[in-house]
Amino acid sequence: MIEVRDVGVRFGGVRALSDVGLAVPRGQTCGVIGPNGAGKTTLFDVVTGLRRPTTGTVLLDGRDVTGLSAVRRSRMGLRRTFQRPQVFGRLTVLDNVLTALEWRGGGGGLAADLVGWRGRRRVERERRDRARAVLDRCGIVDLAGSYAADLPIGRRRMVELARALADDPAVLLLDEPTSGLDEEQAALFASVVASLDATVLLVEHDVGFVMAACERVVVLDLGKVIADGPPDRVREDPVVRAAYLG
Numbered sequence: 001m002i003e004v005r006d007v008g009v010r011f012g013g014v015r016a017l018s019d020v021g022l023a024v025p026r027g028q029t030c031g032v033i034g035p036n037g038a039g040k041t042t043l044f045d046v047v048t049g050l051r052r053p054t055t056g057t058v059l060l061d062g063r064d065v066t067g068l069s070a071v072r073r074s075r076m077g078l079r080r081t082f083q084r085p086q087v088f089g090r091l092t093v094l095d096n097v098l099t100a101l102e103w104r105g106g107g108g109g110l111a112a113d114l115v116g117w118r119g120r121r122r123v124e125r126e127r128r129d130r131a132r133a134v135l136d137r138c139g140i141v142d143l144a145g146s147y148a149a150d151l152p153i154g155r156r157r158m159v160e161l162a163r164a165l166a167d168d169p170a171v172l173l174l175d176e177p178t179s180g181l182d183e184e185q186a187a188l189f190a191s192v193v194a195s196l197d198a199t200v201l202l203v204e205h206d207v208g209f210v211m212a213a214c215e216r217v218v219v220l221d222l223g224k225v226i227a228d229g230p231p232d233r234v235r236e237d238p239v240v241r242a243a244y245l246g
């Protein structure tokens, strides 16, 4: 579960966020939309831990994480993707996903490598199987041996998603996930996200995608939440229409 309570962020005289409250329960996919400058990126940064709010509190699964770094939050099971997909270009697609599975250890380390420990080989095999299963789910298992740097942006985005999903994240934050995806890839992306148990918060300019992929939509305007509800209701909301049409 993600919760932000009374969050405010100021940049000098600019109030990027004012008294923002939002609780996304476990397993829900919540989209955040809003006109340029509405505060979407700032909210995202506050949840991931890249920015400390000026006021208010951020909780992950009920624990106050306002003072915790992004790294500490990632150890609690928070994963994120970036507007410009972050992948290891010089690694293969399979190795990109394997790196996401290595950090917990459990393979016995260097000593196990030196003596060819059998347990190590079993852990390796299980990780490879798991990585391939995630790639399959993301529609890129045929690219397992390709170098990530050689892929077009839409495919790199799927590699980044596969990495984020590799160890079953509790919380997933997606920053502009459809940019660079064609319609078919965006539909696949939406169906993968819909199949997750994780709590998902996504920030996106493509309002159509958000309305189709999210069970709940939050609209920000000038740093405030102006609407929050199921896509159908938000779409018809006169306040939202006014904010978008100016």
Ligand SMILES: Nc1ncnc2c1ncn2[C@@H]1O[C@H](COP(=O)(O)OP(=O)(O)OP(=O)(O)O)[C@@H](O)[C@H]1O
Pocket (backbone or CB within 6 Å): 011, 014, 015, 016, 034, 035, 036, 037, 038, 039, 040, 041, 042, 043
């Ligand atoms: N580092 C910063 N320093 C000063 N002002 C900032 C900074 N980051 C954001 N702002 C301001 O805070 C407000 C919210 O910006 P933010 O980037 O969160 O909006 P956004 O909804 O993500 O916009 P966009 O859709 O254009 O990416 C804007 O007025 C912006 O100019």
